[in-house]
Amino acid sequence: MGKSAPSAPDPKKTAAMQTASNISTAQAQQMINMVNQVGPWGSTTYSPTGSTQFTDAFGKTHTIPTYTQTTSYSPEQQGIFDRTTEAQTNLADLAVQQSDFMKDYLAKPFEFNNQDAADWAYDLASSRILPQQQQATEGLRSQLINSGLRPGTAAYEREMTRIGQNQSDQMNQLMLQGRGQAFNEAMATRAQPINEISALLSGSQIQSPSAGYVGTPSSQVAGVDYTGLVNQKYQADMANYQAGMGGIFGLAGGLLGAAGAAGGFGKLF
Template sequence: MKAPSPPDPVQTAVAQGGVNRDTAVSQQLLNMVSQQNPWGSVAYNQSGTTSYVDSLTGKTVTVPQFTQTTTLSPEQQAIFDKSQAAQTNLAGIAEAQSGRVADALSDPFQFTNQDAADWSYDLAQTRIAPQQQRNEAALRSRLVNSGIRPGTAAWNSEMERLTQANTDQNNMLALQGRSQAFSENLATRNQPLNELSALLSGSQVSNPAQMSSAAPQVGVGGVDYAGMVQDNYQAKLQRQNALMGGLFGLAGTGIRAATGGFG
């Protein structure tokens, strides 16, 4: 009896590939569920086919191609159109603003410490200088009432302490004024950049609102064609071996009977 021929691996692979394609197309078709809700609708339609060459057979395989079309409701479409128009306007403003920014940044940033210190000192002297003068008058009166006269060591010591306190106050004022002036100058220089950045971020192209709910997904179980072919071959081979074993057993029994091997 002739033994079963083993399956051709190339033919098995080709058949398995075809089954896999059928499964993929079936799953795609089942999952392309059209949607319709208050925001609009989504539809799927076959728009053509695409082809490729199978690596095993060298034959051209053609599979369908689909197009997803999203249609907004009239209300949502109106909102989308106005949003696009607003973004277009912002983009135009940003384009014009970018030229002014280039001009503003063409000059290096400059900041003079002494000018800032003088500005802050002059600004605050209208309040600090009269206060310092009142403090000095009060100190002089207190010293005189205490019996301390001008020119004495105690008088000079108290006046020197007051002078040092006034100097420290003026220096602190200059430092704080410099920091404030620097921040204001830097903010003024950066303002065109900040405005341009805000305009550009507002004119970015964005996708319209997605549909509110996703379509249910369906899974299609693949067919293990190669495994089925191999299982079928193994089953035939086992039957062949069992049959051959039975025939050999009968032949052995006949030989023993002919030679008197029984009893």
């Protein structure tokens, strides 16, 4: 009886073996990458801490080791970190206190009195601009009279009206600028406590202790192509089988040809 043809690989079994090979490769790669580090700022170490169970798509359970990464400061850096943390805690406590104050502070609506701003601007003008305007008015009056223009004449009244309007515009502009400045100062005063608590909250944020440490090296380990190897072996076995079957058929054909030339199988045998 001739040799039977090789059986095709079981896809489920092949895939399960490929999964197991991939998991083994991943575990080896993880252990290669977990390199302990020691530097001027401190150290980073890895230590096994147990294992976890993983069930693949084929129902096979795999045990995978687990590790813990520990980062430690040098004594000097640890001291700096402790003091910085203490300062951040103090800032956080101040922020809590300020937040209690802000409840009542923000409950009161912002108020701005336009009349107060106008009075402030007028008081500012009274000491400097009003005397200057008065001096300018007197100067124009003297100039007009010396030029022959008397009070009551059209030209005289026109010139006096012009300087009066200019001085009024000057005062209005001062009032507007003064109001804008007063409004900005009032807004700044209103926002000051808010800015302070924002600064306190920003200063109390937790900082990452990873500064100064090099990232974990990464080594790529190529996995074994188990599926490809199984398929290659099957193709090779099939080629050998077909070659063997070709030899048998060739021998049988040769025997039949010889028998025909001799006049039958009886004469051949």
